[in-house]
Amino acid sequence: MSVECFVTGGTGFIGQHLVAYLSAKGHTVRVLMRRPERLAALREQVGNLGGIATRVFAVAGDLERDNLGLSFADREMLRQASVVFHLGAHFAWGLSLEHSRAVNVEGAKRVALLAAEQKSRLVSIGGYMLKNHEHLQRIGIDLHYPGLTNWPAVYRHVGAYEGSKLEAHFATLELMSAKGGEMTVVHPATVCGHSRTGHILDGQPLVALIRNLVLGKLTAVPGTAEHWLPLVTVDYLVELVAACAFDPAMRGQELLALDDQTPNLRELLVQAAQPLGLKSPKHYIPLRLLRLLLRIHPVARFLNTNPEALDFIQTTRFDTEAVEQFAKRHGIAKPDIRLSLQHTAMFVNSYCIPKGKDVNRPRIRGGCSV
Ligand SMILES: NC(=O)c1ccc[n+]([C@@H]2O[C@H](COP(=O)([O-])OP(=O)(O)OC[C@H]3O[C@@H](n4cnc5c(N)ncnc54)[C@H](OP(=O)(O)O)[C@@H]3O)[C@@H](O)[C@H]2O)c1
Missing domain, CATH: 3.40.50.720 (NAD(P)-binding Rossmann-like Domain)
Structure with a gap:
């Protein structure tokens, strides 16, 4: 119909x-x-x-x-x-x-x-x-x-x-x-990129996180081992x-x-770093301390992070029974979130990060900014 x-x-x-x-x-x-x-x-x-x-x-x-x-x-x-x-x-x-x-x-x-x-x-x-x-x-x-x-x-x-x-x-x-x-x-x-292609647009919070990882600006994991960014x-x-x-x-x-299989934030960063051959941060920085540091303008600029983004990193777990049942009833398969994260990281690395002499060139069509 x-x-x-x-x-x-x-x-x-x-x-x-x-x-x-x-x-x-x-x-x-x-x-x-x-x-x-x-x-x-x-x-x-x-x-x-x-x-x-x-x-x-x-x-x-x-x-x-x-x-x-x-x-x-x-x-x-x-x-x-x-x-x-x-x-x-x-x-x-x-x-x-x-x-x-x-x-x-x-x-x-x-x-x-x-x-x-x-x-x-x-x-x-x-x-x-x-x-x-x-x-x-x-x-x-x-x-x-x-x-x-x-x-x-x-x-x-x-x-x-x-x-x-x-x-x-x-x-x-x-x-x-x-x-x-x-x-x-x-x-x-x-929202994470497409589960198979990793397609995502610039401006998305996950792009900012992966970009900071690639550019070496993420030297510590915000929060604790219990914190996660549900995807x-x-x-x-x-x-x-x-x-x-x-x-x-x-x-x-x-x-x-919401995919309750989303790993905690540290493991999320491991998954994003792995296909790019990068090291992911091992140590944690308490969110309260990070918020204080972000009040210092040069630090905020260097870390390329906005305190508003930190509110989405939390410890609360959610009941996803309803969405699981709904998806089952409609025959909608849930993609593997770790694999999807890896694809997204590869997409971000290829299309959302200006490289060397390409810095001033317009981004390619079908890429991160379209
Ligand atoms: N992405 C996430 O992680 C996430 C998570 C939870 C909820 N959401 C919600 O999901 C929705 C879509 O998010 P998204 O990530 O797809 O956002 P997005 O990529 O930033 O897209 C925003 C859209 O809104 C349009 N828009 C903005 N201002 C407008 C205006 N004054 N008049 C008409 N259109 C206007 C934009 O049109 P132009 O092309 O003209 O700019 C664009 O099409 C939003 O309600 C967002 O709050 C997103």
Whole structure:
């Protein structure tokens, strides 16, 4: 069965893979694009990722604009969409509260309103920290009445990107409940490259970690032997997201997409270093000390690390029974995370790290920046 899908964030890392997957399954995919003139490049990339380029179309718009900045004609055409996938977000460290709210919170509400008005299923991408209720309470979120949360204080605590993602989640749930809309939320762990090709885009937290390892900037493991950075591969994630969209049992449900076989952080670095013939750090640096050091600007610059990234390194373990059962029910195989990490490390080393005299050359097409 072929259906019409509307995707925000379809030019981003997870989005490109989702658009490729949906189009390969025969669906028509309309992508919200701030720069629709880049459709040809997106189609080429969709083709590279195994999708069907001719099933992909651009819809000019912007999450920051009223009614997403859609033209009247596009707004009418989107009414045919059975599913709205919301992946668009400004994903970066060091954002301002105003900007992150404008894109990530108000943008999410605009997409939710569109989905609710036309009775499309909304599939929204949250983040795995939303499944760590102790953490949410610790940073000041009122889980019973999220509207009573002092959001600016939460933003100051966890950074504007993460704060805005958390606020967006609760604001979207509230809006969809008020409008009687249908919604499913998938909460991914930090996303690892494609399990076979290692494909990943620059700007992803895992790229920054592997790049620091390759450049010798990671001389100690942040945290302790109990700390880990939970991962999920991008290909497993998009299969889960797509299955959620067409499964009636997932209406009103939230799914944690996290691979509990992810090794602890030290072993993760061993896996990433091994195919590159690199040594991985053996000693640990307490997170508190690292945070203090990162307040010293030259140290932060040298270590190439942002304190906001450290919040995702933690000791909490998650219950993944639901996702295992869901994947089994839909025949979705979970890739080997250690092998996927090795492939990702090789991809990052080949395409995301400028080498010698190539430093000033543009990156290759199909590489890390496309
Ligand atoms: N990657 C992870 O580890 C991870 C983990 C958990 C949750 N998530 C969530 O998953 C979603 C996708 O993440 P990603 O890693 O694929 O991010 P990404 O690669 O940074 O892509 C972000 C996407 O959002 C679009 N976007 C940004 N600002 C926009 C605006 N004002 N209007 C319209 N589109 C806009 C970008 O479009 P342009 O091409 O125009 O810039 C791009 O397509 C996000 O919601 C993120 O919070 C990601």
